[in-house]
Structure formats: structure tokens, C-alpha cells
Amino acid sequence: MIKIIQGDITTLAVDAIVNAANQVMLGGGGVDGAIHRAAGHELYEACLKVPEVRPGVRCPTGEARITPGFKLPAKFVIHTVGPVYSGGQHGEAEKLAACYRNSLALAAENDCTSIAFPCISTGIYGYPKEAAAQIAVREVKAFLAAKNAETAKGEDVPQNGRARPPSAPLQNGRAVAPRPPEMEVIFCCFSERDANVYRSLIA
Ligand code: AR6
Secondary structure: OEEEEEOOHHHOOOOEEEEEOOOOOOOOOHHHHHHHHHHOHHHHHHHHOOOOOEOOEOOOOOOEEEEEOOOOOOOEEEEEOOOOOOOOOOOHHHHHHHHHHHHHHHHHHOOOOEEEEOOOOOOOOOOOHHHHHHHHHHHHHHHHHHHHHHHHHHHHOOOOOOOOOOOOOEEOOEEOOOOOOOOEEEEEEOOHHHHHHHHHHHO
């Protein structure tokens, strides 16, 4: 399920909020600064413990790392690093798509059933808002569709010869595994204008 809201991502009580971080992962301006301020110093300490893959780089552009949310209402912070926009001919679109894919995969690995994204790269990093939103929506829709297909496939398999777990419903007389909760993906836009860009894409 996809939701669009206008507001401050640091206030959301979801399983994971995504941070538009930089490669060093030790805080910065924009949403990164807001998340570090709201989560408290423990977030900085946790980020410091994320191993560097090369000097000064804890999270390369397009990848994602996870930490607890500490004082935030969110359980986790997924830090991802969007591309700096420099005209669009330097692989920016693929890097931005990878941010969404890798953040969603990390959320799923950590059993998150709700995740909120800011508009990655569209502030200090200068990515055009409409183009970035198109990529974000495309990647989230693809992820949710793949997840639903996987769930549906699992439900087709009868649990022959095995005792039906008490919570497993019957479908056409066959036991099926209980359906895992669907992932809720929230696009948390700081401005009403950004929210409207997403609304026009989802409608
Ligand atoms: N809640 C939701 N969205 C927010 C919030 C908030 N509290 N604050 C800002 N935004 P930016 P980037 C929106 O610049 O472009 C940092 O210094 C904002 O309106 O935060 O990926 C990092 O350390 C915009 O739509 O991230 C990096 O160095 C969106 O968040 C660099 O900035 C992203 O804007 C990353 O730049």
C-alpha cells in the first residue's frame, strides 16, 4: 500500500524512516540533520560504528545501511545516499532508483511492515523533483508488486501431509499459510508542493 503525506518524517511512528544521508553518515543538513537531532546522540554513535568501505565512506551512493531509531518514534533509520544531480547524464537516475530498491530490501530483511521515505536527493543534492518522484514511485510499485506476487505464489502451495497451523486459514478446502502483512510505504513530503507531485503520479 502506498500513502502520501505532507509533514516531518521525524514524527512518524513507523517501522523505518529513510534518511537522505551522505557517504560519511555522520549527519548533515536537511532531513539528515533533522533525523540526527530528533534521534539523539546515540544515532551518531551508531553511525560511527558502521564500518567504512573506504576512507570516509560508510555508505556508497545508491546503497543503504540500517541503525536503530533511538529517540525517534520509528524503530529503525535506513540511511541511503542519493546522487548529487549534475545534469542527469552521470548515472543519477540509476543511483536514485538503487536507493529506493536497497532501502526497501533492507526494510524487508528487518521485518519492517511500514517505511517512510523523504524525497531523496531533491534538496541539497539538487535532483529535479518531478523526475525524482517518478523514479521513487516506479521503484516502490515494482517492489510491492514483486512482494505480492511472492506472497500469492506461497499461498498456492498446499501444506500436504503437514498439520495445519492453528492460524492457517482454509482456501478451497486446502490449508494455506497465513498471509504476511503487506508493506506500507509512505512518501513523506516536507512541502505541499512535493506531496502534489506524488499525488499526480499515484492517481
Ligand atoms: N521531513 C521530511 N522531509 C524533509 C525534512 C523533514 N524533517 N527536512 C527536509 N526534508 P535534503 P538531499 C526534505 O537536502 O537532497 C544533507 O546535508 C527536503 O524538503 O535533506 O538528498 C545530507 O547530509 C527535500 O525534499 O537531502 C547530504 O549531504 C528532501 O527532504 C545531503 O544533505 C531531501 O532534501 C543530501 O541531500
